Amino acid sequence: MGAKKENSDDEMDEKVKKYLRGEAANLEGLKDKKLKGQLAVREDLYGKSAKTAAKIEKWLLPSEGGYLEAEGIEKTWRIKQESIAREVDILSSRNQYDIVLPELGPYSLDFTSNGRYMAAAGRKGHLAIVDMKTLNLIKEIQVRETVRDVAYLHNELFFAAAQKKYPYIYNRDGTELHCLKEHGAVLRLQFLKNHFLLASINKFGQLRYQDVTMGEMIGNFRTGLGRTDVMQVNPYNGVVALGHSSGTVTMWKPTSAVPLVKMLSHPGPVSSLAFHPNGHVMATSGRENKIKIWDLRKFEVIQTLPCHAKTLNFSQKGLLAAGTGSFIQILADFSGSQNYSSYMTHSMAKGYQVGKVLFRPYEDVLGIGHSMGWSSILIPGSGEPNFDSWVANPFETSKQRREKEVHSLLDKLPPETIMLDPTKVGTVRAAQKKEKPTKKEIEAEMEAAIETAKDTDFKKKTKGRNKPSKRATKRREMISRAKRPFLEQRTQEHETSRKKQKTEMPKSLQRFVRQKAT
Amino acid sequence: MKVKVISRSTDEFTRERSQDLQRVFRNFDPSLRSQEKAVEYVRALNAAKLDKIFARPFIGAMDGHRDSIKCMAKNPNYLKAIFSGSDDGDIRLWDMASRRTVCQFPGHQGAVQGLTVSTDGSILVSCGSDCTVRLWNVSDANLADSDNLSDNSAKPQAVYVWKNAFRAVDHQWDGDLFATAGAQVDIWNHNRSQPVNTFDWGSDTTISIRFNPGEPNILATSANDRSITLYDLRMSSPARKVIMRTKTNSIAWNPMEPMNFTAANEDCNCYSYDARKLEEAKCVHKDHVSAVMDIDFSPTGREFVTGSYDRTVRIFQYNGGHSREIYHTKRMQRVFCVKYSCDASYVISGSDDTNLRLWKAKASEQLGVVLPRERKKHEYLEAVKNRYKHLPEVKRIVRHRHLPKPVYKAANLRRTMIEAERRKEQRRKAHSAPGSIVTEPVRKRRIIKEVE
Numbered sequence: 001m002g003a004k005k006e007n008s009d010d011e012m013d014e015k016v017k018k019y020l021r022g023e024a025a026n027l028e029g030l031k032d033k034k035l036k037g038q039l040a041v042r043e044d045l046y047g048k049s050a051k052t053a054a055k056i057e058k059w060l061l062p063s064e065g066g067y068l069e070a071e072g073i074e075k076t077w078r079i080k081q082e083s084i085a086r087e088v089d090i091l092s093s094r095n096q097y098d099i100v101l102p103e104l105g106p107y108s109l110d111f112t113s114n115g116r117y118m119a120a121a122g123r124k125g126h127l128a129i130v131d132m133k134t135l136n137l138i139k140e141i142q143v144r145e146t147v148r149d150v151a152y153l154h155n156e157l158f159f160a161a162a163q164k165k166y167p168y169i170y171n172r173d174g175t176e177l178h179c180l181k182e183h184g185a186v187l188r189l190q191f192l193k194n195h196f197l198l199a200s201i202n203k204f205g206q207l208r209y210q211d212v213t214m215g216e217m218i219g220n221f222r223t224g225l226g227r228t229d230v231m232q233v234n235p236y237n238g239v240v241a242l243g244h245s246s247g248t249v250t251m252w253k254p255t256s257a258v259p260l261v262k263m264l265s266h267p268g269p270v271s272s273l274a275f276h277p278n279g280h281v282m283a284t285s286g287r288e289n290k291i292k293i294w295d296l297r298k299f300e301v302i303q304t305l306p307c308h309a310k311t312l313n314f315s316q317k318g319l320l321a322a323g324t325g326s327f328i329q330i331l332a333d334f335s336g337s338q339n340y341s342s343y344m345t346h347s348m349a350k351g352y353q354v355g356k357v358l359f360r361p362y363e364d365v366l367g368i369g370h371s372m373g374w375s376s377i378l379i380p381g382s383g384e385p386n387f388d389s390w391v392a393n394p395f396e397t398s399k400q401r402r403e404k405e406v407h408s409l410l411d412k413l414p415p416e417t418i419m420l421d422p423t424k425v426g427t428v429r430a431a432q433k434k435e436k437p438t439k440k441e442i443e444a445e446m447e448a449a450i451e452t453a454k455d456t457d458f459k460k461k462t463k464g465r466n467k468p469s470k471r472a473t474k475r476r477e478m479i480s481r482a483k484r485p486f487l488e489q490r491t492q493e494h495e496t497s498r499k500k501q502k503t504e505m506p507k508s509l510q511r512f513v514r515q516k517a518t
Numbered sequence: 519m520k521v522k523v524i525s526r527s528t529d530e531f532t533r534e535r536s537q538d539l540q541r542v543f544r545n546f547d548p549s550l551r552s553q554e555k556a557v558e559y560v561r562a563l564n565a566a567k568l569d570k571i572f573a574r575p576f577i578g579a580m581d582g583h584r585d586s587i588k589c590m591a592k593n594p595n596y597l598k599a600i601f602s603g604s605d606d607g608d609i610r611l612w613d614m615a616s617r618r619t620v621c622q623f624p625g626h627q628g629a630v631q632g633l634t635v636s637t638d639g640s641i642l643v644s645c646g647s648d649c650t651v652r653l654w655n656v657s658d659a660n661l662a663d664s665d666n667l668s669d670n671s672a673k674p675q676a677v678y679v680w681k682n683a684f685r686a687v688d689h690q691w692d693g694d695l696f697a698t699a700g701a702q703v704d705i706w707n708h709n710r711s712q713p714v715n716t717f718d719w720g721s722d723t724t725i726s727i728r729f730n731p732g733e734p735n736i737l738a739t740s741a742n743d744r745s746i747t748l749y750d751l752r753m754s755s756p757a758r759k760v761i762m763r764t765k766t767n768s769i770a771w772n773p774m775e776p777m778n779f780t781a782a783n784e785d786c787n788c789y790s791y792d793a794r795k796l797e798e799a800k801c802v803h804k805d806h807v808s809a810v811m812d813i814d815f816s817p818t819g820r821e822f823v824t825g826s827y828d829r830t831v832r833i834f835q836y837n838g839g840h841s842r843e844i845y846h847t848k849r850m851q852r853v854f855c856v857k858y859s860c861d862a863s864y865v866i867s868g869s870d871d872t873n874l875r876l877w878k879a880k881a882s883e884q885l886g887v888v889l890p891r892e893r894k895k896h897e898y899l900e901a902v903k904n905r906y907k908h909l910p911e912v913k914r915i916v917r918h919r920h921l922p923k924p925v926y927k928a929a930n931l932r933r934t935m936i937e938a939e940r941r942k943e944q945r946r947k948a949h950s951a952p953g954s955i956v957t958e959p960v961r962k963r964r965i966i967k968e969v970e
Contacts, residue, residue, distance in 0.1 A: 062543060089525055410564060411560055417553065
């Protein structure tokens with residue numbers, strides 16, 4: 001009974017830590033008593049609110065997460081989708097299907113942030129919007145051009161398709177709204193939700209950021225590392241990561257022409273990239289059949305997995321989906337210490353080439369875009385069971401969607417807030433240590449000050465007050481006044497060096513300390 | 519094999535009828551939200567800007583007096599009313615909602631120097647430079663009768679004549695006595711035509727007087743000999759006195775912390791004292807550029823309002839050094855009296871240009887009925903703005919106030935002079951033997967001595 005209580009206490013502590021969002025401020029060094037008192041009260045309030053949030057998480061959340069547990073000698077990675085469908089209710093088994101559209105090319109998918117709508121784009125020009133709750137096809141259009149990628153903008157009303165020559169923005173009704181000519185032939189599109197920025201990488205390796213609210217082009221950078229079609233946005237801090245054919249992964253922000261980070265991750269080209277929702281873990285895969293799990297705080301490899309992956313994606317709960325050929329492997333880290341191991345597998349019919357895997361937000365579903373259409377399989381435990389209506393609401397009405405659009409536009413972040421560590425906003429920048437000027441520099445400064453003092457013109461006084469001797473004394477006075485701060489500095493330095501010398505010598509020898517000629 | 523998949527049934531998560539409220543589900547997990555600090559910063563910036571857009575503190579002016587207004591009194595039982603007395607002997611009762619005179623109390627021959635209302639709201643006491651103290655009956659029934667007649671005048675209940683002109687009057691918070699200040703401090707009872715008690719310490723006129731809200735027998739006065747004196751009615755002699763460098767024009771006790779009072783001084787500062795420890799001020803409130811004429815605390819005890827000779831009204835925090843807000847108008851001349859309304863939402867200023875002005879205490883506050891959702895939103899925006907108000911962009915917007923040119927220039931001049939004085943002091947210290955020059959904190963510097 002005592003051990004159980006201890007366990008639950010530890011659990012609550014963990015939860016409270018999560019809600020505290022970092023360490024408490026150290027108030028020891030503060031001399032300002034008023035400020036110290038105010039900050040102490042605030043820290044107390046934070047502690048209380050974190051505890052309340054932990055209690056709410058424990059008792060008041062409406063849904064529980066999914067899970068898959070094998071019994072006996074069964075292993076979870078041998079369990080097939082059919083056996084899962086048998087055990088699960090009808091509503092969930094509807095989420096398992098295969099849509100076969102063989103003539104229209106490999107499919108790329110994107111979900112809206114609440115997981116309700118899906119946009120599918122076939123290479124041969126097929127664009128479709130599907131309502132995933134009712135599995136209703138809302139609109140499909142044929143643009144009669146190659147479409148390489150599709151991305152939803154801030155809600156289900158707008159999506160962007162990367163077509164043969166330029167990306168286009170379409171409405172939910174299939175009306176073409178904009179043709180983004182500046183981007184060129186785009187290979188990949190990504191939308192940064194908080195900043196309303198559409199990022200694109202094109203055939204010539206040029207990265208562009210465009211603000212979709214006003215249409216302003218924020219950044220246009222030549223990566224200089226060639227053509228690449230591996231691009232992902234880190235949801236935690238908004239940086240865009242590109243994987244190049246030289247094996248380097250570069251991270252970009254819209255306000256600098258030079259990448260923030262350039263890391264060599266694989267000996268060959270990087271084939272795919274994925275970010276964990278907490279922003280600290282990244283998975284990359286290269287052609288050498290290895291998946292590397294990186295810790296982005298230290299930029300170190302945590303784990304290397306011998307697994308081939310043409311496409312990677314992290315789910316909301318941290319499951320990693322790796323797809324290659326017609327085989328999909330789901331990796332999970334059970335211990336919480338970033339040690340990924342195989343959780344589930346899925347083989348599709350031979351001949352289906354997996355193009356893109358994407359977890360559906362807030363559902364235990366994995367969407368797969370492949371060469372013969374798209375499929376959806378059940379992965380228990382991958383989605384976040386409890387949504388927050390103010391963040392993303394799968395049951396949104398149109399009124400709520402309009403309100404949310406307005407509020408998110410009001411909260412639109414300026415592009416300067418994209419940085420590697422987003423918690424630095426509002427903190428104090430560490431004081432830069434200025435180097436002491438060298439002796440030569442000091443001399444030069446003194447000379448310059450003397451020259452300016454010599455050059456000053458004096459007022460021409462009349463009535464016998466303009467005697468040359470007086471003028472000369474005044475000039476000498478100005479020069480000595482200009483010299484004074486430098487001489488004071490010199491004497492101060494002498495004193496400090498002498499004091500240092502004195503303290504370094506043992507006491508009996510201090511009277512012999514001679515000031516060295518500098 | 520045990521398996522469970524997330525499956526949400528629509529009726530659990532959506533409303534049943536269109537008359538119901540929409541259901542809202544919350545998950546406070548920080549991993550669902552990214553870049554929280556940047557979002558909060560953007561919201562703080564927008565909140566600061568909206569605050570400035572909605573900042574319209576001036577509500578209206580009450581016109582009617584024919585000479586400058588010297589004193590005001592609040593009736594603690596009747597929120598909408600305020601009494602004001604002017605230099606030609608005219609006392610009026612105003613209804614702040616309609617900003618019109620309800621009742622006039624003519625009678626004083628000279629300037630009305632002090633007004634106060636008894637705690638039960640029945641008697642208005644006025645004193646003037648014609649050496650009289652007049653008591654008027656202002657109970658609620660009386661006022662309600664005269665509501666429909668716009669130009670009603672009342673007769674005084676009693677007139678007491680005494681030896682010298684009076685400068686100020688205040689009523690005990692919890693009792694039957696009131697005190698007048700003039701050549702000496704007199705304690706009166708409603709029914710007696712002569713003062714019950716007299717205090718005299720020092721040879722100069724007492725110019726303001728205030729009873730302590732917590733202890734009904736303690737009162738503080740300030741006199742022309744630059745002193746602040748505390749009296750206890752139970753003792754026959756005055757209790758303590760502190761002499762400052764300049765004269766104190768007015769004193770106000772903090773209603774929530776009755777041992778503290780704040781004194782409005784001629785040297786443009788307000789000094790907050792703890793009545794038990796008068797050797798050092800608790801806090802110095804600096805922001806005015808000319809003598810501070812009147813001061814009044816908010817009923818919350820957290821803020822006070824001051825009116826000054828430099829034609830501005832400022833609102834300070836009770837423990838802060840600089841003002842939170844400044845109100846000024848081209849038409850408002852020297853402010854001689856200010857009052858904070860009893861519901862802590864309004865500030866009334868009476869000035870030299872014969873008008874009383876009604877201002878909001880919080881300049882961008884929404885008046886009237888505020889829905890709970892609106893109130894929560896205001897509180898959130900206030901909190902997020904306070905969290906980021908030290909950052910340069912937000913600080914610039916929050917701090918920005920338009921000052922009239924004379925006040926701006928005077929403030930710059932004062933700042934230069936104080937800076938120069940400080941630099942000289944520093945240099946004197948640096949060039950003399952360490953410890954030979956001792957700087958006193960500002961809180962102590964303006965006090966000459968404390969006398970028992």
